[in-house]
Amino acid sequence: MKPSRPLARGLQFLGMDILKERTAQVGRAGKEAASVSCGKVSAAGSVSQRACVFCGSRVVLYPVADAVHLVHGPIGCAAYTWDIRGSLSSGPQLHRLSFSTDLRELDVIHGGEKKLALALDELITLHRPRGAFVYSTCIVGLIGDDVEAVCRKASEKHGIPVLPVHSEGFKGTKKDGYAAACHALMKLVGTADVSDVPKLSINILGEFNLAGEAWILKEYYRRLGIEVVSVLTGDGRIDDIRRAHGASLNLVQCSGSMTYLAQQMEEKYGIPYKRVSYFGLEDMAQALYQAAEFFADEPQVLEAARTLVKGELADLLPVLAKAKLRLAGKKAAVYVGGGFKAISLIKALRHLGIATVVVGSQTGSADDYETLKQISDPGTVILDDSNPVELARSCRETGADLFLGGVKERPLAYKLGLAFVDHNHERKVPLAGFVGMANFAKEVEETVLSPVWGLR
Numbered sequence: 001m002k003p004s005r006p007l008a009r010g011l012q013f014l015g016m017d018i019l020k021e022r023t024a025q026v027g028r029a030g031k032e033a034a035s036v037s038c039g040k041v042s043a044a045g046s047v048s049q050r051a052c053v054f055c056g057s058r059v060v061l062y063p064v065a066d067a068v069h070l071v072h073g074p075i076g077c078a079a080y081t082w083d084i085r086g087s088l089s090s091g092p093q094l095h096r097l098s099f100s101t102d103l104r105e106l107d108v109i110h111g112g113e114k115k116l117a118l119a120l121d122e123l124i125t126l127h128r129p130r131g132a133f134v135y136s137t138c139i140v141g142l143i144g145d146d147v148e149a150v151c152r153k154a155s156e157k158h159g160i161p162v163l164p165v166h167s168e169g170f171k172g173t174k175k176d177g178y179a180a181a182c183h184a185l186m187k188l189v190g191t192a193d194v195s196d197v198p199k200l201s202i203n204i205l206g207e208f209n210l211a212g213e214a215w216i217l218k219e220y221y222r223r224l225g226i227e228v229v230s231v232l233t234g235d236g237r238i239d240d241i242r243r244a245h246g247a248s249l250n251l252v253q254c255s256g257s258m259t260y261l262a263q264q265m266e267e268k269y270g271i272p273y274k275r276v277s278y279f280g281l282e283d284m285a286q287a288l289y290q291a292a293e294f295f296a297d298e299p300q301v302l303e304a305a306r307t308l309v310k311g312e313l314a315d316l317l318p319v320l321a322k323a324k325l326r327l328a329g330k331k332a333a334v335y336v337g338g339g340f341k342a343i344s345l346i347k348a349l350r351h352l353g354i355a356t357v358v359v360g361s362q363t364g365s366a367d368d369y370e371t372l373k374q375i376s377d378p379g380t381v382i383l384d385d386s387n388p389v390e391l392a393r394s395c396r397e398t399g400a401d402l403f404l405g406g407v408k409e410r411p412l413a414y415k416l417g418l419a420f421v422d423h424n425h426e427r428k429v430p431l432a433g434f435v436g437m438a439n440f441a442k443e444v445e446e447t448v449l450s451p452v453w454g455l456r
């Protein structure tokens with residue numbers, strides 16, 4: 001029996017994708033063999049702390065607040081909603097709604113294109129968004145819906161960008177989802193007039209405005225006299241993203257997710273980029289000085305950066321000294337999404353007198369792991385693509401008192417009887433910037449010193 005047309009198309013698509021992915025893996029493995037081995041696809045069927053490709057795309061794009069986010073797939077994939085990953089918006093709240101085409105058995109047999117087109121018509125008419133993202137999930141990759149064509153037609157019909165996101169969950173790691181999201185964003189960048197963008201201007205990439213962190217950072221840059229053209233994608237707006245190519249510099253915070261976009265923008269629009277981190281004292285100060293250094297022909301920027309850092313430290317250092325008195329000697333396990341964040345956290349914890357005894361990430365690069373090796377204390381357990389059993393064993397063996405992680409590590413920490421600080425997309429307290437470091441010290445102190453741990 002011949003497979004149905006959508007299924008045949010899907011099998012062909014899947015075959016090509018696997019072939020491409022395998023070729024990429026061989027290339028990556030070759031490069032990494034000489035140094036640290038990471039960035040490999042998780043073993044099929046294993047319980048990994050990593051999330052799927054679709055989740056990677058959703059994390060990057062969902063903070064765009066004036067767009068419809070439509071998950072093309074079964075309803076279960078739409079579990080990744082605003083509720084578990086709370087980016088804030090200063091205006092529209094459309095990103096807080098999660099839409100799904102809710103594909104069922106009959107759609108899998110006959111194809112889901114019609115359902116997708118109808119869903120787009122209904123949502124765009126009802127919500128009048130500035131754009132729409134359509135996420136392909138596993139089953140869409142298998143049945144082979146032509147999502148590109150449906151989006152193109154919807155875009156022409158409604159006069160807004162309707163962008164397909166090729167995020168079929170099975171086709172790689174969360175990192176591949178980041179790349180799919182960047183690919184969709186790149187279609188928006190460069191589509192608006194930028195004649196009014198000043199020279200002293202930047203974009204912040206990989207900042208998702210969790211608990212309002214992007215607003216803190218924008219205020220710092222405003223004090224330096226630098227305009228933030230677009231934050232990708234925290235408190236994001238379609239029209240700002242379209243103007244992003246007017247900025248003079250890209251600062252990339254979550255490098256795992258957005259370096260690809262920064263590289264594309266450098267190639268196409270000649271905008272250089274720098275990696276920054278906004279967590280902890282040194283890295284936050286360094287991020288401001290990096291921008292000042294870039295605009296070296298405007299010496300007032302450096303002067304303003306110095307004044308800002310000096311003023312913030314004068315307030316912050318006494319707070320940290322006090323926390324350190326109570327926390328010195330405690331041990332932490334850190335398992336977060338990106339390697340660069342893990343590096344910042346080791347430094348931030350040292351200011352509180354806490355040694356990091358376990359550290360790892362879902363998507364860290366070979367460079368990140370080299371740096372982690374260099375800055376970690378001897379005997380620190382360093383893990384890539386870990387799972388609950390490995391993390392639990394490492395925490396027990398090293399005697400960690402505190403776990404810093406995300407939604408998947410929280411229950412693990414509590415089962416082990418460890419204090420926990422959320423440093424992922426679900427956090428409700430801003431931890432970026434100097435004010436974020438003060439919040440971080442408070443969070444750590446409150447959880448580590450809670451009397452509940454004495455009842456274990």
Ligand code: SF4
Pocket residue numbers: 052053054055073076077136137138139167168169170
């Ligand atoms: S895209 Fe695939 S792996 Fe991801 S949530 Fe949906 S079914 Fe699961």
